[in-house]
Amino acid sequence: MNNEVTGSGQPDVVIYVVSDSAGDTGELVVRAAIAQFHPVRYDIRRTSFIQDEGAIERVIKLAKQYHAIILYTLVIPHLRECISRMSKENGVVAIDLLGPLIDSLEKKIGRPSRHEPGLNHVLDADYFRKVEAVEFAVRYDDAKDTSGVNKADIVLVGVSRTSKTPLSMYLAHRKFKVANVPLVPEIKPPDELFTIPKKKIIGLTIGTHYLNVIRKERLKALGLPDSASYATTERIERELAYAGDIMKRIGCVVIDVSHRAVEETASLIMEHIRQ
Template sequence: MQTPISPSDNLKVYVISDSAGETGESVVRAAAAQFHPVHLEIKRFPFIDSIDMIDQVLKLAIRHEAVIAFTLVVPELRRYILDQALKLQLVCIDVLGPVVDRFEKKLGLTSKHLPGMVHRLDEHYFKKVEAVEFAVKYDDCRDPRGILKADVVLVGVSRTSKTPLSMYLAYKSFKVANVPLVPEIKPPNELFEADPKKIVGLKISTRKLNAIRKERLKSLGLNEDADYANTNRIQDELAYAVDLMDRLGCKVIDVSDKAVEETASVILEWFSHQNR
């Protein structure tokens, strides 16, 4: 039987899926976030479609004392993995099963039991892929022409989560371009030609940005007293950014104490309200 781990140990989770495993991993990460600072170590085992493949993963889970989370829709495979986990005394979580079962009872219908239905190659899927490619292409204002093509334009000083936020919104099918604001560099003309309603300014407190930049310098093996993390320099950058956002007349969000998901939620709600 698996024993409890200490918060200083890694929580190992093996995600078994008959598709890519994205759904299972997302649920596991969301749940594990409630137990910070436990360090999460996830390994995906995608496109599992046989008992033999399941057995191989279960052997690894026993050896490494990993938790099993699975998204299998074929009833025989679901039953097998639950039975085996019980016999082997493994912690095993059926991510989709209970939801599918309850939907069947509520709708009076039987599930199709077809793997990969969430990620089928439909119009929405291709739109998401296109948005991700767009976010990569126009990240950090590599090509200012993307500003006029984007659904959302993010502006802010360095380390205000512009890139991760761009990618998160891309997974929601929004084409996002982002523009770093630096006092010594003139913003591209396209920024002033774009519709202010699609521009979102990201502001942050001096204290928070100072801490983030010091950690960034430390991770790069650089001196945390560098000008990049200097309080006076940061204040100058933020003052410049706020002034520019005022000139643009754009929506401004304070990201000082917000996770990327929270900021994205505010942006999505804002655009939803704009389009009503």
């Protein structure tokens, strides 16, 4: 079970993503929906590879305990029936993402579905491209190796805490090879940024107040005082001005991520790259 809490304090909503496969589809749908309520504190708990009624019963009990919503992507009929019945018996909200569509397709096509979990994860060329892109994003994260700037489909630049790494991973799952480079006044930016086509580079900026709040929360999470220079307004303004100057020199597109979910920013980036 994977847990992710976004935002400080107790979550406003807990969502269990239940699947007889990996659960990627359900989690993507949850993230797309939760983005409509940004900012919000949420906790996505993924329960993957469900194979029996006992596992479903355990999830139902947890969902009831935490007043959570369940979103399930079960293709095995008796498991769908089980979670539907148990959720009703326990007063838990459970949403069937695939069942109604599978039923409609069976009627339209005129034959039953295969009822095999994980068929959309068949090891085809697309799958391997995605794996390669994810490995690329990890290797060239945070300018650990600046040679990735030349090899990347997309290069993200910006100050610390502008979602460079989450965006890199999200875009990697869309099969884009992404390198990201932090812009810090004390560190000279890689020369490669000024030699590759500027259309490949995306500058990320953010409002001073918004970044101040994010950095203070980050310091608290690390057990450090929020008065550290990393989160001061003066330091943030200096970094943003420096990053802005670099982006102007490059001549790249700049996106303000202040009140945008990762999914929304990624959509803007992909639209720009495809154009």
